[in-house]
Amino acid sequence: MMDKNKFKDILQKARVQFNGRLDDLRNGGKTVVITVLLAFVIMTASCLAVFFMTVQGAEKVLVPDVTGKSLTDALLELQAKELYPKILLKYSEIPGDKGTILEQNPVSGAIVKAYRRVNLTVSRGIPIDYIEDYSGKNxxxxxxxxxxxxxxxxxxxxxxxxxxxxxxxxxxxxxxxxxxxxxxxxxxxxxxxxxxSGTEIPKTEVPNIEGLSIKQLLSKLGEYKVIFDFEVEEDSKSPAEGIISDEEKFSGQVEVFSRVKATLKVQPATEKAKTAQGIFSAELPEYPYPVPVKLDSQDQNGKLVTLAEFCHPGKHFTVPYDVKKNTTLILYVLDEEYAKVVVE
Missing domain, CATH: 3.30.10 (Trypsin Inhibitor V; Chain A)
Structure with missing residues (x-):
């Protein structure tokens, strides 16, 4: 058996070694913690330094006086100072000042940071209360x-x-x-x-309107450069919203405002129906040029809705409609009422 004194010596040495290891671990842990804290402080200080350099680093400049100058000159002066404009338009009472700077903000002489926006109020000229004569101009x-x-x-x-x-x-x-x-x-x-268009006759493609409902067609009439002459047929199998079932075919382009025949199919009218579908037609004078026309609907409460708006050369005029019964359809030519009918 091992001597008791020798066993005690071994145990004592083990205790000393353990305590030594524990002290080393404690001392090393403090070093790690201190290192982490120092790194955090340095990173935070760096971020704050970069932030304040960004906020305060922009060069300060003197806002130039551009009031009364043309918009072009004002933009060049602001650009030279590394300032950026925000344009506001305003009518003026002074003849001939259209395009000049009426006001600016910040005012001239103010010290601001570069890259700031400067509000410029630009004159739109005097308010126009009548239409000028533009005939003969480009x-x-x-x-x-x-x-x-x-x-x-x-x-x-x-x-x-x-x-x-x-x-x-x-x-x-x-x-x-x-x-x-x-x-x-x-x-x-x-x-x-x-x-x-000069001596050259302007031409256009004939749009394909087959399959369109009445409302779809009306929304597109202003885009077309041809005149559709519509006729209506009753068909119990047609959709409730009506449909363009047939259209005259052309092999290529046609002259603008050429006439194109088309057929509208609607369901037979009944007394129980709350709406009415059909063709509004009128005979207009023949105009030297296509003129603006507009077809409005007015319900029994007086509410006006524009159904279609486009240009027409005159003579035979047709437009499909799909409205409630007892609606009044009003045709305007050159902004003047030309014809009116109540749909029953």
Missing amino acids: VDEVLNTLEFLFSGNDSLVKLSPPVYQKSEFPAGTILAQYPEAGAPVSEKINLQFVVS
């Missing part, structure tokens, strides 16, 4: 001016796409306008130009 030049003048949701004048017509005048020359020169601008109006 349509591109006129549209460029008017699009700037009549931009914004509050404008009373909306520019419709030009209608092109063969003419002896150079291509792009405005032949006619609707409304005519001198018309007052007191409510929202559509300004339409008839423009010379």
Whole structure:
């Protein structure tokens, strides 16, 4: 058997070794914790330094005085100072100042950081209370001016796409306008130009309208450059919303505002039906150029809804309708009431 004294010595040595290991572990753990804390502090300080450098590092500049200058000159001056514009449009009472800077914010002389936005209020010119005479002018030049003048949701004048017509005048020359020169601008109006295409006859594709319902067709009529002459047939198998069942076919392009025959099929009318479908027709004068026409519906409560709006050269006029019974259909030509009928 092992001597008791020798056993005690072994046990004592083991205890000393264990305590030594434990002290080393404790000392090493403190070092690790201190190292982690130092790394966290350094990373936090670096992030804060980068943040404040970003916020405060932009160069400060002097806002130039651009009031009264043209928009082009103002933009160049702001660009040189590394400032960016925000454009606001405003009518002015001073003739001839269209396109000049009326106001700016921040004001001139202010010290701001580079890359800041500067609000520029630009003159749209004096408010127009009547339509000018644009006949004989180039349509591109006129549209460029008017699009700037009549931009914004509050404008009373909306520019419709030009209608092109063969003419002896150079291509792009405005032949006619609707409304005519001198018309007052007191409510929202559509300004339409008839423009010379030169001696070349303008042509267009005939759109395929077969399979369209009445409402689908009406929503697209303003896009077409041909005139459809509709006739109606009753068919118990036709859809309730009506359908364009047949259309005259062409092998290629046709002259703009050529006439195209089409057939509308509707269900037979009954006394119980709450709606009525059919063809609104009228005979118009023959106009030298296509003129704006509009078909509105008015219910018994007086509510007006525009069913279709497009240009028409005159003579025979037809448009399908699908409305409630006792609705009044009103045809406007050149913004004047031309014909009215009550659907029964």
